[in-house]
Amino acid sequence: xxxxxAHINRYYRLTAxxxxxxxxxxxxxxxxxxxxxxxxxxxxxxxxxxxxxxxRGFYNSDGKEITHWxxxxxxxxxxxxxxxxxxxxxxxIQLLEGSILWSVSKEQLGELFNNHHEIxxxxxxxxxxxxxxxEERFVxxxxxxxxxxxxxxxxxxxxxxxxxxLGYIASYLGISQETLSRIRSQF
Amino acid sequence: xxxxxAHINRYYRLTAxxxxxxxxxxxxxxxxxxxxxxxxxxxxxxxxxxxxxxxRGFYNSDGKEITHWxxxxxxxxxxxxxxxxxxxxxxxIQLLEGSILWSVSKEQLGELFNNHHEIxxxxxxxxxxxxxxxEERFVxxxxxxxxxxxxxxxxxxxxxxxxxxLGYIASYLGISQETLSRIRSQF
DNA sequence: TGGTTTTTTTGACAAGTATCAAAAACGATT
DNA sequence: AATCGTTTTTGATACTTGTCAAAAAAACCA
Numbered sequence: 001x002x003x004x005x006a007h008i009n010r011y012y013r014l015t016a017x018x019x020x021x022x023x024x025x026x027x028x029x030x031x032x033x034x035x036x037x038x039x040x041x042x043x044x045x046x047x048x049x050x051x052x053x054x055x056r057g058f059y060n061s062d063g064k065e066i067t068h069w070x071x072x073x074x075x076x077x078x079x080x081x082x083x084x085x086x087x088x089x090x091x092x093i094q095l096l097e098g099s100i101l102w103s104v105s106k107e108q109l110g111e112l113f114n115n116h117h118e119i120x121x122x123x124x125x126x127x128x129x130x131x132x133x134x135e136e137r138f139v140x141x142x143x144x145x146x147x148x149x150x151x152x153x154x155x156x157x158x159x160x161x162x163x164x165x166l167g168y169i170a171s172y173l174g175i176s177q178e179t180l181s182r183i184r185s186q187f
Numbered sequence: 188x189x190x191x192x193a194h195i196n197r198y199y200r201l202t203a204x205x206x207x208x209x210x211x212x213x214x215x216x217x218x219x220x221x222x223x224x225x226x227x228x229x230x231x232x233x234x235x236x237x238x239x240x241x242x243r244g245f246y247n248s249d250g251k252e253i254t255h256w257x258x259x260x261x262x263x264x265x266x267x268x269x270x271x272x273x274x275x276x277x278x279x280i281q282l283l284e285g286s287i288l289w290s291v292s293k294e295q296l297g298e299l300f301n302n303h304h305e306i307x308x309x310x311x312x313x314x315x316x317x318x319x320x321x322e323e324r325f326v327x328x329x330x331x332x333x334x335x336x337x338x339x340x341x342x343x344x345x346x347x348x349x350x351x352x353l354g355y356i357a358s359y360l361g362i363s364q365e366t367l368s369r370i371r372s373q374f
Numbered sequence: 375t376g377g378t379t380t381t382t383t384t385g386a387c388a389a390g391t392a393t394c395a396a397a398a399a400c401g402a403t404t
Numbered sequence: 405a406a407t408c409g410t411t412t413t414t415g416a417t418a419c420t421t422g423t424c425a426a427a428a429a430a431a432c433c434a
Contacts (some may be wrong), residue, residue: 061330068326081322084315117304124311128271131318135268138325139255142361143248146391166412174329176392181413333421353382363422368383 003051004102007074012125018116025108029101037077037093037101044079044089046103053099054163057091058171067168070096070160076126077101096164146175150183190238191289194261199312205303212295216288224264224280224288231266231276233290240286241350244278245358254355257283257347263313264288283351333362337370 004026005019014022029048031037037055038044050071057079058067068091071077082089083106104112113120140152150173153161161169170180191213192206201209216235218224225231227247237258244266245254255278258264269276270293291299300307327339337360340348348356357367 059326059330066326066330068329080315081319084319113308117307120304120311121300121307124307124314127311127314127318128267131314131321132268132271134318134321134325138321138328139246139253141325141329142255143246143253165410177412178393178414179391182391185413352380364382365384365423366421369421372383 003074004049007049008122012118012122014118014122015116018112018118021112021116022104022119025104025112026102027104029103030099031095031101032098033095035095037095038079038082038089038091040090040092041088042082043086044082045106046078047083047106047109048077048104049102050075050077051100051102053101054096055093055099056096056164056168057093058168059091065171067171070164070168070172072159072163080130096168141174146173146179147183147186149173149175150180154187190261191236194236195309199305199309201305201309202303205299205305208299208303209291209306212291212299213289214291216290217286218282218288219285220282222282224282225266225269225276225278227277227279228275229269230273231269232293233265234270234293234296235264236289237262237264238287238289240288241283242280242286243283243351243355244280245355246278252358254358257351257355257359259346259350267317283355328361333360333366334370334373336360336362337367341374 005014005023008014026049037048040060050073052073055071055077056067057069057071058065060066077093079089079091079093081087081091086106109123113123140149144152153169153173160172166180166184167177170177173180192201192210195201213236224235224242237260239260242258242264243254244256244258245252247253264280266276266278266280268274268278273293296310300310327336331339340356340360347359353367353371354364357364360367
């Protein structure tokens with residue numbers, strides 16, 4: 001729990017009142033490897049903070065699983081689409097390792113927004129960060145070769161390569177597992 | 188100017204005080220076709236509302252122009268990356284048609300956020316919408332063939348196809364102009 | 375209208391990547 | 405240490421798309 005506050009205070013300092021309200025809204029969740037936090041067609045009603053462990057989000061497309069994000073320690077996690085629209089999710093969220101999470105419901109978050117302007121600001125800033133990261137990935141995916149994407153990942157997020165099976169990474173990069181394997185053999 | 192309020196009120200109703208504050212912060216801009224609203228390496232210090240006309244955002248990559256978004260009537264426009272981080276933009280914003288815009292500076296927007304909680308909420312909700320749209324495009328770009336992407340566009344945003352030169356659309360879809368031309372000949 | 379520029383289409387070829395199938399390597403378990 | 409299941413690598417082939425170059429069509433303008 002202190003984990004969350006320490007993380008938040010790194011880029012935005014909350015008042016004591018807001019901290020208390022936030023912590024009182026949180027519920028601890030412990031899940032083990034391969035369990036699901038969310039399956040597609042369900043409505044995602046919670047925002048999660050990942051204290052320890054690793055998750056992935058993936059789509060099912062033509063019987064194939066397409067991983068499109070990973071989350072690790074200190075990440076905020078949700079099915080953004082379902083959580084914000086209230087519509088059924090099109091993605092699944094699965095545990096890559098045994099993990100500890102803290103959850104807050106959409107209703108509770110709305111309450112927090114109404115009572116603590118600064119929490120809404122915090123979330124707005126978090127959205128900005130996610131948006132910028134997604135935009136960067138989007139541009140890269142479109143204009144770089146598979147090899148360049150892998151090099152990028154080696155430089156910018158080697159921790160993912162170390163903790164996640166190759167098949168998931170291949171679909172994250174938008175290439176086949178075989179192609180990724182061949183690229184790796186060139187290094 | 189009423190245009191902006193009419194648009195906003197469609198999905199979020201502001202109080203009269205907030206409306207006044209917002210309108211007092213706006214400045215009208217009129218630009219003609221092919222002019223630039225922003226060039227890369229500049230810092231984007233404004234958020235724009237597009238009342239009439241059309242714009243595109245594009246990157247220069249290996250001497251090629253890569254269009255990655257279009258904006259039309261009622262869209263909010265900025266170089267999201269530069270505006271939020273305060274760092275030099277990596278993209279250009281150019282006029283596709285003569286256009287009328289309303290601008291608000293980052294400083295003014297910060298003032299508005301501080302004085303009118305509901306304006307910050309409005310912007311947060313706008314971010315959510317943009318994020319979801321970008322996420323959808325990201326997933327599509329990765330998992331659909333060039334032909335499927337074009338079909339999608341025919342269904343979901345035919346107005347873009349009608350108003351924008353083919354070369355821009357090709358790079359928007361992440362394919363070469365020649366490939367797009369060949370796809371179109373199949374319909 | 376004719377001429378000039380810009381945009382779009384067509385053709386030939388090369389490169390990159392996906393696919394299918396099988397082998398090898400790795401990990402966990404007993 | 406041997407076995408089973410999973411993950412990764414390798415090989416052969418086919419397909420999609422990019423690239424370069426040129427022709428055709430459309431838009432623009434005097």
